[in-house]
Amino acid sequence: MSTRIGAVAWVVGTVQFFVVQLVVEAAWRTPYSWGSNNISDLGNVHCQVWDTSRPRYVCSPLHSMMNMSFAVHGALLLAGIVLTGVCWGRGGVARAARILCGTGGAAFVVVGLVPADVDENLHVLAALFIMGVGNVGLLCAGFVRRDSLFGRLRPVSLLAGAVAVISAGLFFAQQDPGIGLGGMERVAVFTLDAWTLVMAVAIRRSRGDATAPPARGTVAQA
Numbered sequence: 001m002s003t004r005i006g007a008v009a010w011v012v013g014t015v016q017f018f019v020v021q022l023v024v025e026a027a028w029r030t031p032y033s034w035g036s037n038n039i040s041d042l043g044n045v046h047c048q049v050w051d052t053s054r055p056r057y058v059c060s061p062l063h064s065m066m067n068m069s070f071a072v073h074g075a076l077l078l079a080g081i082v083l084t085g086v087c088w089g090r091g092g093v094a095r096a097a098r099i100l101c102g103t104g105g106a107a108f109v110v111v112g113l114v115p116a117d118v119d120e121n122l123h124v125l126a127a128l129f130i131m132g133v134g135n136v137g138l139l140c141a142g143f144v145r146r147d148s149l150f151g152r153l154r155p156v157s158l159l160a161g162a163v164a165v166i167s168a169g170l171f172f173a174q175q176d177p178g179i180g181l182g183g184m185e186r187v188a189v190f191t192l193d194a195w196t197l198v199m200a201v202a203i204r205r206s207r208g209d210a211t212a213p214p215a216r217g218t219v220a221q222a
Helices: 002-026 039-043 063-083 092-113 120-143 151-172 180-205
Strands: 048-050 056-058
Touching: 002 039, 002 063, 002 180, 039 063, 039 092, 039 180, 063 092, 063 180, 092 120, 120 151, 120 180, 151 180
Parallel strands: none
Antiparallel strands: 048 056
């Protein structure tokens, strides 16, 4: 039951995160672009020209809603990681994956509590944990043992982890492959969300024994 509750937490956290973004950007009086604007622009408190590297006018009337969504998203992501523990399997790799992904979830909470134009240094550090540490955790999920539910979905995790890590690297290097830096950031952030939705569906479809740890004496595949 706890795994299914964790799956629900992931779905709720991700859905509200996307819906709130659409609602908040619709309240802008100036154009908002997923290709040009960062996600954090939606949570900026002040109306001003922002970011010396890519100057743009930012004014988000519903910034409080966005910042709350960041925090809720992080809390539910972290809750899901805790509650779905058996799905990750046993071993050091599984523990590392959960800790790293959980760190990314905690960093989402920090992003919501500290908007970029309130404390840029702390906000950027939290974003680094989300797209750096969290995405490395996602990549580690691609190497958990095959006797776990997530281990049987290794190809999905490996693909998602590779995409997330590469896109985060391109974003922090300020390299635009044609979708804008805002688009690059979204790939780096949303890939983990997409992965949690896939895993939530897998949990929903699995039988009770699909998420149970192997019995004693069973030789687990690496």
